[in-house]
Amino acid sequence: MGELNAGLLSSKAHISPKYFYDAQGSRLFDAITALDEYYPTRTEAAIFDSDATEISRVIPTRAVLIDLGAGNCAKAERLFPILNPDAYLAVDISSEFLFEALQGLGQRHPELPRYALAMDFSARFELSDSSTAWLAEKGLDDRPRVVFYPGSSIGNFAPHEALGLLQQVRAVCAAAGPGGGLLIGVDRVKSRTVLEAAYDDALGVTAAFNLNLLRHLNRVLGADFVLAHWKHVAFYCDHKSRIEMHLESLCEQTVRWPGAERLFRTGERIHTEHSYKWRPQDFQTLLTQAGFTSTEHWTDAEQWFSVFWATA
Ligand code: AVJ
Numbered sequence: 258m259g260e261l262n263a264g265l266l267s268s269k270a271h272i273s274p275k276y277f278y279d280a281q282g283s284r285l286f287d288a289i290t291a292l293d294e295y296y297p298t299r300t301e302a303a304i305f306d307s308d309a310t311e312i313s314r315v316i317p318t319r320a321v322l323i324d325l326g327a328g329n330c331a332k333a334e335r336l337f338p339i340l341n342p343d344a345y346l347a348v349d350i351s352s353e354f355l356f357e358a359l360q361g362l363g364q365r366h367p368e369l370p371r372y373a374l375a376m377d378f379s380a381r382f383e384l385s386d387s388s389t390a391w392l393a394e395k396g397l398d399d400r401p402r403v404v405f406y407p408g409s410s411i412g413n414f415a416p417h418e419a420l421g422l423l424q425q426v427r428a429v430c431a432a433a434g435p436g437g438g439l440l441i442g443v444d445r446v447k448s449r450t451v452l453e454a455a456y457d458d459a460l461g462v463t464a465a466f467n468l469n470l471l472r473h474l475n476r477v478l479g480a481d482f483v484l485a486h487w488k489h490v491a492f493y494c495d496h497k498s499r500i501e502m503h504l505e506s507l508c509e510q511t512v513r514w515p516g517a518e519r520l521f522r523t524g525e526r527i528h529t530e531h532s533y534k535w536r537p538q539d540f541q542t543l544l545t546q547a548g549f550t551s552t553e554h555w556t557d558a559e560q561w562f563s564v565f566w567a568t569a
Contacts, residue, residue, distance in 0.1 A: 261478055265512075265519055271528040272474070274413050275350060275379065277466060279473045283328070283354065285466040292462055294454040297409050300562040301442045305336060308555040308564070313339045315553050315566050317401035317436035321346060321392065323429070325378060325406040330358040332407050337366070340405075340440075344370040344397050346388060350377045370395050379414075382425040401437035402430045402569075409444035409562070412499075412532040416543065419533070423547035430569030431548075438549065438568040446534045447561055449493045456491035456500045456532070464489035467502055470529055480514035490526065502530040537563050 264271045277286065290298035305312065322342035324333040327349045333340075345362070349355045352375035359373050374388045384392075392398045404426050411419050423439070430437035456463055467489045471482035490503040503526040511520050521527075535543075537554055540563065544552050549567035556563050 261474065262517060265514075265527070266517060269528065270519070270521075270526070272470060273379075274530040275377070276470050276473050276477075277530070278351065279469070279476070282466060282469045282473060283351075285462060285469055288462050289458075289466060292455075292458045292460065294458040295463075296451070296455060296561055297442075297444050300557050300559075301407060301409075301564065302335075304442075304555050304557055304562060304564045305339065307557075309339045311553075311555070312440070312564070312566065313341070315568075316340055316403055316440065317434075317438075319343045320401045320403040320437065321397055321433070323384075323402055323404045324348060325382070325404060325426075326350075326408075326410050327355060327358065329354070330362050333405055334362060334365070336405070337369075340403060342369070342403065343400060344372070344392070344395065346372045346374060346384075346392075348374045348376060348378055348382075350375070350379075370397070378422070378425075382422060382429065384429055399434045401434040402432075403437060404430060404439045405441075406439065407442040409442050409532070411441060412444055412534065413530065415531065415533065420543055420547055423544060423549070427548045427567075427569045436568065438566060439544075441565050441567070443535050443537075443540050443563045443565060444532070445556075445561055445563055446498050446536050449495075451561070452493045452500060452534065453491065456502060457489070461489075463491065463502075467491075467504060467529055471504065474514075478514045480512055482512055483510070486510055498534050498536075500530075500532040500534070501528065502532075503528050535563070540565065 289295050320342050321344045323346045325348050327347035355373045359371050372391050426439050468484050471484055474480045475482055486507050487504045490505045493500055506521040506525045509522050511518055541552050544567045551568045553566040
């Protein structure tokens with residue numbers, strides 16, 4: 258709770274975007290990915306479809322597929338025909354969700370060794386002792402490792418944090434068989450109109466997703482946020498190449514939770530998310546800075562989204 262308290266009490270209030278994803282929030286995010294305005298999910302899927310042959314050519318065979326932020330594991334499972342892994346290691350912050358998803362996957366792929374690693378890799382990413390022990394026990398410890406990080410989830414990290422995570426990913430890949438690396442989806446800088454519509458859709462699903470964070474805080478923190486007293490704000494910040502999402506107070510109000518309280522003035526905001534957009538050149542430089550040796554890049558016809566393969 259220290260993190261939440263510190264964020265809410267800071268002069269510019271902020272909350273980590275990981276608090277979006279309670280059960281309700283995960284469902285709302287799924288609904289976002291189906292919106293007309295939210296192009297990233299379908300655009301990335303289209304790239305995986307149209308460049309499947311080339312992608313499967315650069316990915317090492319018989320690899321251990323490490324799915325970062327696996328969620329319901331559906332994205333990775335759809336790529337099994339392209340990636341052809343010999344083992345599947347799903348990493349996610351939400352353990353309940355993960356165990357369930359892996360069980361379902363086991364029914365469809367009974368022959369594929371699979372492992373659930375519940376951890377908050379946004380703080381630091383490394384394989385736990387138990388997961389490396391599992392790999393050794395299966396005789397898979399020197400297989401190439403393919404880390405899969407789709408959906409532009411990297412966008413939640415500021416560039417210097419992204420660099421740190423990519424360095425850790427590279428270290429995990431480099432610790433095993435040759436040819437391993439990272440397959441990552443990255444959202445691109447584009448017109449403000451397209452970007453802002455994607456984060457402020459006409460149906461208000463993204464607004465509900467943002468406001469749901471307050472419901473989640475009421476539950477985990479015992480706070481008394483009144484959702485009707487807040488509104489969703491999303492805009493593109495040009496010079497930082499990022500979407501910012503905030504919750505804006507519609508009145509002067511005091512919010513209380515055990516051990517603390519805070520006054521919010523009309524118009525005061527709680528910062529809830531950054532979603533960085535990249536130019537492919539800059540992202541390629543970042544991959545190189547993180548120590549990856551060679552990179553491949555695929556994009557869609559409109560050049561809205563990028564998929565990179567980077568060899569560790
Ligand atoms: C899950 C971080 C990739 O930034 O596009 C979608 C989250 N927030 N709509 C993104 C999100 C609002 C999403 N990521």
